């Protein structure tokens with residue numbers, strides 16, 4: 001088990017909170033005090049406090065410092081205690097800011113939001129189809145649709161999936177408000193607070209948020225550059241621990257862009273069967289392949305219903321179209337109940353819009369040019385990173401999806417690097433966002449969702465040329 005420098009103080013604070021030595025709501029030592037007492041760098045102290053905030057023991061009150069959380073995530077709230085003013089989770093807010101398209105991103109060379117930019121969204125097509133839907137359906141769009149979604153839409157989705165070997169019945173699907181809701185429902189259907197799950201590592205922050213919201217404990221399983229996933233490690237973990245679910249993105253994983261091989265997909269199914277563990281597969285990037293044909297899903301190899309698959313149209317059409325789907329396999333009944341409690345039905349207008357796009361083949365026609373454009377952007381960004389950054393930096397070539405995973409030298413002052421990026425108005429997503437540990441401190445994600453302007457290339461050239469200035 002890897003240990004981090006900050007554990008010197010986080011383990012003590014965690015113990016003091018659990019045993020009640022420090023009271024809820026009380027102020028914790030400042031980062032400077034911790035730095036001096038334990039001879040740590042400010043960034044290690046910051047990471048340690050971020051870790052305690054993520055675990056729910058500590059709250060950060062902007063400009064006031066760190067406090068013991070009033071309601072630590074796994075304890076019963078005590079209403080008699082004096083309440084602090086409502087606070088914001090600084091780490092959550094930071095991550096949201098880093099991974100969203102901010103309004104100021106127009107002034108930035110933004111390599112951090114993994115979804116279609118305005119220029120890649122087929123706006124004319126979407127607006128035209130929406131107008132047709134409104135004309136044809138009128139007031140019926142203002143009613144409730146079934147909680148599991150329009151049957152016609154579910155049929156269209158299953159018909160499309162069958163073309164890449166993913167056999168499903170319309171009756172097995174639940175239409176969701178985007179992919180993240182599908183993940184939430186899938187996980188909540190098969191786990192309860194305190195359960196242990198395995199998750200791919202690195203892992204996108206939004207998925208980690210769902211996991212932490214459900215109060216699950218996590219073992220991170222490394223992604224494998226060659227075949228997509230360290231199944232041997234997963235097998236040993238499942239032999240020794242009560243794992244309740246495994247969460248993976250087999251096709252063009254975010255942030256690495258890696259495609260899991262069919263052999264590994266089959267191995268995952270065999271581990272699921274041997275241990276009766278549900279595999280929750282996120283297929284949100286499956287349609288965004290750069291070479292060959294549409295890859296298979298893990299579901300293609302499943303006979304037992306232990307595989308739960310979800311996806312959405314956020315990455316292929318537009319993130320504002322809040323429409324995804326979940327096939328919860330043998331856990332349908334629980335999943336359907338959960339979907340109902342999270343929102344009576346997904347907006348009918350989006351459901352009808354997707355029916356129109358799928359029945360006229362417009363979606364697949366759009367995807368053909370969309371994939372080509374994404375691949376072009378991927379090559380341009382990868383070439384620039386490899387050309388301008390020093391040789392001891394590594395950038396992984398994605399097989400599809402939206403992002404390039406970069407590794408920088410271990411003697412780089414990452415805080416100074418990001419500060420300089422910000423000053424040059426360049427936005428990357430820091431590696432720490434992709435794990436509950438500090439494992440990816442020296443990594444970052446560069447997203448190629450936008451066309452590469454000559455100005456962006458110049459910024460990368462400047463950044464790459466300055467990396468040596470940030471070495472310790």
Ligand SMILES: Cc1ncc(COP(=O)(O)O)c(C=O)c1O
Nearest residue numbers: 178179180204206254284312314
């Ligand atoms: C891997 C992954 N899953 C899920 C999501 C969220 O998808 P949606 O907007 O459909 O909820 C994202 C994008 O943020 C993602 O990268």
